[in-house]
Amino acid sequence: MSATAERRGWALLAVGALAVAGVLALLLAVSRTPHAQDWLPWSPEFFYRALITHVVLSIEVWFLACLGLLSATVAGGGRSGPAGLALAVAGTLLLLVPAIADQGEPSLNNYLPVLQHPLFYAGLLLFAGGIGLACLRLLPLLFRPPSVVAFAVACTGGVYFAALACFAVAALMIPAGTGAALFHERLFWGGGHVLQILNTALLLVCWQVLGERQWGRGPLPAGLTRAVFLSLLAFAWAAPLLYGRAEPLGLEHRRAFTALLWFALPLPSLLMGGGVALHLARQGGNRRSPASLALGLSLLVFAIGGVAGFFLGLADTRTPSHYHAVIGGVNLGLMGLFVVVVLPLLGRPPSGGKAAALQFHFYGWGQLVHALGFFLAGAAGVPRKSLGLDQGLDSLGKMAAMGVVGLGGGIAVIGGVIFVWGALRRLLTREAGDGPR
Amino acid sequence: MVRAERWATVVYLAICLVLLVVWLSLPHDGPATDRSTMSEAEFRAGWRAMAGPDEGRTPVRVAGDDIYLLARQWTFAPDLVVAPNHRYRVHFLAEDVVHSAAIGGVELLLWPGKVETISLTTPGYGHLPLQCGEYCGLGHSRMSGSIEVAK
Ligand SMILES: [Cu+2]
Numbered sequence: 076m077s078a079t080a081e082r083r084g085w086a087l088l089a090v091g092a093l094a095v096a097g098v099l100a101l102l103l104a105v106s107r108t109p110h111a112q113d114w115l116p117w118s119p120e121f122f123y124r125a126l127i128t129h130v131v132l133s134i135e136v137w138f139l140a141c142l143g144l145l146s147a148t149v150a151g152g153g154r155s156g157p158a159g160l161a162l163a164v165a166g167t168l169l170l171l172v173p174a175i176a177d178q179g180e181p182s183l184n185n186y187l188p189v190l191q192h193p194l195f196y197a198g199l200l201l202f203a204g205g206i207g208l209a210c211l212r213l214l215p216l217l218f219r220p221p222s223v224v225a226f227a228v229a230c231t232g233g234v235y236f237a238a239l240a241c242f243a244v245a246a247l248m249i250p251a252g253t254g255a256a257l258f259h260e261r262l263f264w265g266g267g268h269v270l271q272i273l274n275t276a277l278l279l280v281c282w283q284v285l286g287e288r289q290w291g292r293g294p295l296p297a298g299l300t301r302a303v304f305l306s307l308l309a310f311a312w313a314a315p316l317l318y319g320r321a322e323p324l325g326l327e328h329r330r331a332f333t334a335l336l337w338f339a340l341p342l343p344s345l346l347m348g349g350g351v352a353l354h355l356a357r358q359g360g361n362r363r364s365p366a367s368l369a370l371g372l373s374l375l376v377f378a379i380g381g382v383a384g385f386f387l388g389l390a391d392t393r394t395p396s397h398y399h400a401v402i403g404g405v406n407l408g409l410m411g412l413f414v415v416v417v418l419p420l421l422g423r424p425p426s427g428g429k430a431a432a433l434q435f436h437f438y439g440w441g442q443l444v445h446a447l448g449f450f451l452a453g454a455a456g457v458p459r460k461s462l463g464l465d466q467g468l469d470s471l472g473k474m475a476a477m478g479v480v481g482l483g484g485g486i487a488v489i490g491g492v493i494f495v496w497g498a499l500r501r502l503l504t505r506e507a508g509d510g511p512r
Numbered sequence: 513m514v515r516a517e518r519w520a521t522v523v524y525l526a527i528c529l530v531l532l533v534v535w536l537s538l539p540h541d542g543p544a545t546d547r548s549t550m551s552e553a554e555f556r557a558g559w560r561a562m563a564g565p566d567e568g569r570t571p572v573r574v575a576g577d578d579i580y581l582l583a584r585q586w587t588f589a590p591d592l593v594v595a596p597n598h599r600y601r602v603h604f605l606a607e608d609v610v611h612s613a614a615i616g617g618v619e620l621l622l623w624p625g626k627v628e629t630i631s632l633t634t635p636g637y638g639h640l641p642l643q644c645g646e647y648c649g650l651g652h653s654r655m656s657g658s659i660e661v662a663k
Contacts, residue, residue: 123650181650182649182650183647183650183652183653184647185647254609254610256609256610256647256648256649256652257609257610257646257647257648259647260646260647296517296520296521298517298518298521299517299520299521299524301521302521302524302525302528303524305525306524306525306528309528309532310528310532310535313532313535313536316536317536320536325621326612326619326621329646331535331538334535334538335535338531338532338534338535339531339535342524342527342528342531346524
């Protein structure tokens with residue numbers, strides 16, 4: 076498999092995961108809208124299964140396939156990449172099976188919710204191994220990076236291995252016989268937090284790449300940029316050390332990892348985000364270019380999500396308000412990466428003009444409205460992660476707020492559909508330069 | 513300019529190093545709560561006495577200084593009415609799986625069969641929020657207690 080074919084494979088996996096997740100998201104957005112649930116035929120169990128599969132596809136598979144794609148871009152060639160891609164694709168297909176078959180006890184634990192089904196676990200393991208295999212070739216780049224972007228991607232890969240280390244240590248330390256709910260919560264707690272460092276690093280990589288395209292240089296001076304990524308790597312690798320000090324079932328363990336993100340993420344995000352904001356304010360004519368739109372909107376949505384983070388820990392929908400906005404910000408950065416860099420690199424430049432701009436506007440503003448609705452609903456007292464039946468929508472304010480959630484979700488889905496449709500169509504047409512697959 | 517950038521990088525890395533060391537050396541021991549010596553049997557006897565003949569199916573007005581709350585998927589039983597500005601010993605017991613009780617600004621992890629106790633003073637009026645803070649199954653997000661403060 077050529078390096079180009081491998082990159083195309085990762086891109087297809089990433090966008091394909093979004094396509095399937097998008098179908099599920101539409102169902103979920105409708106189900107969250109007042110009164111719509113009355114005419115939906117599925118059982119509550121199926122909704123949990125759809126929700127869990129949606130989360131895993133749209134967060135884990137999409138982000139980590141993008142990491143695989145980045146690894147193939149800065150360190151293509153060799154055998155480990157295509158092998159990792161094959162594993163990741165097989166894993167993704169496997170973990171879809173339980174939801175389609177409507178099987179497996181759902182667990183809505185934080186970070187990596189699971190369906191308790193052997194195929195789901197096997198899929199997760201294969202997928203995680205595939206990403207790890209693809210990221211192995213990044214490690215030499217930590218010591219001899221040919222560019223700032225290569226170093227940044229290498230650090231992001233290093234963060235991924237820290238997350239794997241946390242999952243492994245947790246699995247070894249949690250005693251046998253621990254109840255399923257607590258087991259899953261604590262198995263994925265530490266590594267799940269490290270994956271948030273990874274998501275942030277991915278966004279910062281996007282800002283760097285898009286900045287180089289838009290302004291001819293990154294948001295920050297090169298040395299400082301390297302330091303930013305190095306610090307994320309250092310914090311990620313501090314995480315496995317914590318397991319020796321606070322055992323994974325304790326309350327202290329839970330708190331320490333919440334604190335980790337407060338220590339690790341604000342400073343790098345503020346610095347890089349500040350750099351992006353300064354460049355955007357100073358830049359000249361091409362403000363409507365896809366790169367500029369992706370930079371501006373991802374910064375805006377990510378920043379709003381960061382502010383909503385101050386309301387974390389409340390058991391209402393203000394927590395998803397933070398989470399959706401931050402993830403939405405990362406998504407906008409990655410969408411920009413695809414439109415501006417990945418598709419042209421694969422010989423499939425997207426059509427420019429208004430259609431290209433629309434996807435960013437719909438997705439970005441939709442995510443903002445969606446998060447705002449969640450925030451208002453949470454302030455009015457709607458509990459998080461519940462279905463229509465137990466939302467307790469007993470007041471007009473709560474119902475209006477959840478209506479806003481559905482509206483924003485719908486607008487964002489339109490933007491997502493434009494992106495996924497356009498990217499998939501271009502990735503699936505065979506070009507002369509593809510070579511044998 | 514290059515010099516300023518180098519300084520910025522050094523200062524940034526120094527700040528991160530400090531943050532890293534502080535995070536790793538945060539007090540990772542638990543909050544100071546009263547270690548309960550109450551046995552499960554004592555708790556059950558106290559709970560029955562407090563809940564009364566209908567076993568807490570209607571809200572219970574607490575008479576003494578002790579409050580007994582059973583945590584189970586996905587509720588704290590029973591619903592309570594407590595006196596304002598009064599110091600209580602609140603005892604918790606999880607019946608089925610691990611829960612936690614987030615109340616009065618602290619959180620206690622509740623292991624099945626092990627009684628946890630905390631002392632707290634009720635506010636002058638309103639509600640005393642009580643929530644489960646540990647994922648305990650699909651209904652976790654709506655697992656809260658009802659403690660009303662009234663004369
Ligand atoms: Cu709970």
